[in-house]
Amino acid sequence: MFSLFLVTPLKLMLLGLIAILGITIVRYSWVAFSGESERGRFLRALLMTITAVVVVIISNHLLLFWAAWVSVSLCLHRLILFYPQRPRAQLAAHKKFLLARLSELLLAGAFIALYSQFHTATISEIVYRASESAGSVQLTIAALLLSMVALIKCAQLPVHGWLIQVVEAPTPVSALLHAGIVNLGGILLLFFSPVLAASPAACWFLVILAGVSTTITGLVSTTRISIKVKLAWSTSSQMGLMLVEIGLGLYEMALLHLFAHSFYKSFSFLNSGNTVNHYLAAKLAGGVKPRVRHWVLALTFALILIGIAQWQFAMMTSLAATVLIWFALSALVLPSVSRWDAGSLPRIAISLAFAAGLLTLYTTAKHHLSTLVGMDAPLNIYADSFVALLFFSLFALSIALQYWPHISWVKRLFIWLNAGAYLDEWATRLTLKLWPSESLIKLQNAQWQQVKTEAK
Template sequence: MPLVTWNLLPVLIPIALILCGLLGCREKSTSVAQTAVWLSRGLLCLYGLNLAAYFFLSTPEPAQQLLRHTELSQIMLALIVIMSWVLFRFSRNYMNGQANLPRYYRWLMFTLASVAVTVMSNHLVLFWLGWFCISLSLHNLLTFFPDRPRAILAAHKKFILARIAELTLLIAFVLLYQQHQSVYISSLLSSLTEPLKMGQPLAWQDQLAACLIALAALIKCAQLPFHGWLIQVVESPTPVSALLHAGVINLGGYMLLLFAPLVSQSAPAIWLLLIVAGLSTLASSLVMTTRISVKVRLAWSTSAQMGLMLLEFALGLYELVLLHLLAHSFYKAYSFLNSSNAINDYLRLALCAPTKYQANKPVFPTMKDWSLALIIATFCVVAVRFAFHFDSAFSTWWLFALALSILLVQWRSSEHSVSWLRSFVTGLALTLIYAALKSLMWFALPAETNHVAAFSYPDIWAMSLFTLLFTINLLLHYQIHWPWVRRLSMTLFAGLYLDEWVTRAVLKIWPVTLPARSKQKHSTSPSQLSLPKHY
């Protein structure tokens, strides 16, 4: 078989999804769920052939072609295929008996096909069309339950914000084409690396395009204040939430990795990401601690994790961005699909007999425990960082040290307390695993990357945010009786009131008609209310 044919194997994945969505998901189809499961198995086999062809039959690629065959695109394509298999298998039982089931599977397949086209594209127009089709297909999934007012309102806000992101991305691509006279992404990136080697600044068209791409990524990743729709789309079916949080929302990070040679050279774009994503990480992480609903907590967690991923990109830690993207995808897919088991876990704990430890008052860690935990965590981080010769930003290592210290204190305060020696060995092992995974991601990234120096202004900004997050989280957990901490907790419970302002602005720009059932419920006058007979 010619090598050109092997290079076209990835194209069969979105083609199969589109054809199955058109032909296999007709309105009167009764076996659409089983068809989707068999399709996912076929996609796994097809990707296996594609991966073998990429490693054993790959040839040097011309710069001007529609598709990209890189390690990064192969990883993203693997993520899409695995998520397709998981979601189709889960939906077979979860969506069984639902009305309009063929419509659900059709738009799910169209969404996955659009994501596959986007991550494989090497053409600006094809990339933008894939980005646009993702939003349109996802909109039909978010409105699968048309009688839920919150779902309709969230989808409406998402629709408007998506159009803004697509418009900014379109303007950025037009500027890049005018400046470089090429629509092929690989050619653009090659031309952008030459000024970097010669120390020349970017042209104003490239600077503006970099800022617009960064803005589109911030909107796509639901950063504050564009986060409200992400919190409210939990009204959609659980597989749709898993697809959104585990796959679609990560595309902002992938786009930044793709255009890293451009965005990394623009100081305004980098500081835009540092400020907006950094503050979003801080606020979303704190708001998440005030939520009770499992899905809502996961939604706020997604906003915080996406902010942290964009912050890592601004610090030049591209290998950490890729690791974060993959880990977050699998974690959020599992968390959403397993969210219904929270009831079983609660009942299991309620039926268990209270232990002696549970009957006593909770044990609060002392200042000595916190000091020792922080010293151990900092030593592990500094030792491993020095051993692996990491010379990039220190802020993410500082975040790891803070998280590790919290984990060590929790172990010491648990019913079966762990010795400090065992805590040290475990902490050192976790730090080594983190460093090894961080180093492993380098094989999928370009050799030339712009790292931010340790303790530079961007690094100090990130360290300050992480320290503030650590401090406020401890105050909310242990000093909630302080008046100002209690007021802060109430403000965080209200989501900092940011989404209310955005919702009002969106409804003024483009009003939406809520479902008839909701309108009838809210428009009922007091005279129409009927009281019980005993009144």
């Protein structure tokens, strides 16, 4: 039966997430802009953006979905330029506007390909029949275009610069963007996951580009000092990781990642004003910097926990996911093994119990989320191994940057990472060629000069 809107259990869960984030951000904005004469204009744009996101979620027609997708971008543009006199906000809006138009054209192309293949604009019917047309040219084109749209929406390299510079916008905008809107790329692929799964070429395309982007942006974030900029780079890395999970067919893990990242980033941005106090408190506490042997011990403990969990629940079906969870648990256990004193054993026991609890929670959540997104797709062992290798590289390079910064190649790597791999400068130049602005050209020249000075 034809219907413009469709609410499934997955969409209902996403609507709940949007409601929680929306209420929190609107309430924060109401207080934060209490002395702002343009508070009403800001809140209207904020509510319009949230409404457009809701329409994207519940749409069951290709044309309505596309129109709502465009509306989200246009409403967000108004929020980014709430303070139009800020040059960096103008630059972010410039880049975002052009990239949004490109992604909308690509999305339109994907939808045209899907319509030509299935002769229907009803999304639920397309998704239901996707497996029947596996390997067809139209479906492959649609899957590749959808992957490109997701990569742009999730601010993956080299089209990431706007997400970094949008921190010039008010804090509620950053919270909404990083906790919600950038997730739309992942949500798009989750909604059309049968289309993506029917095209191995698109899955490989997504895994390679998002995987490399995740590795580089994750390393770049370790070189940043500004809290909001660090969070922005982290968002790009986390979104890339979510896309990698989708490309590998780990839909349950991607959905769990989406929810966890949304809540974490909204809290981080809205609470960013207290970060300095937390940093000073940590300094006064006199924490001990972990040594390499502490990392080895933490990795060993985490590996034992994963081995027990796998023996009991057989929860790990992906090498890349196993490596990722291994490193995450190691980082969790690390503080407890970094300092040896009278309270070391109880502290280690508590951290291991907490890590075991998180593993149990992950297993439970993965089981229940399978009812929303279906079971994971068949895993490509080569893609899985490639991603696992990227995770190992990310971990090894992070350790090198932290413990051996005096080595010449590590110094060169740090300079390259500190400059954001120089990718955004070229993107900025291209943006200003396509859409010139005298004030932004001056800003771009100043930034380019600063990058060259730092490189020297």
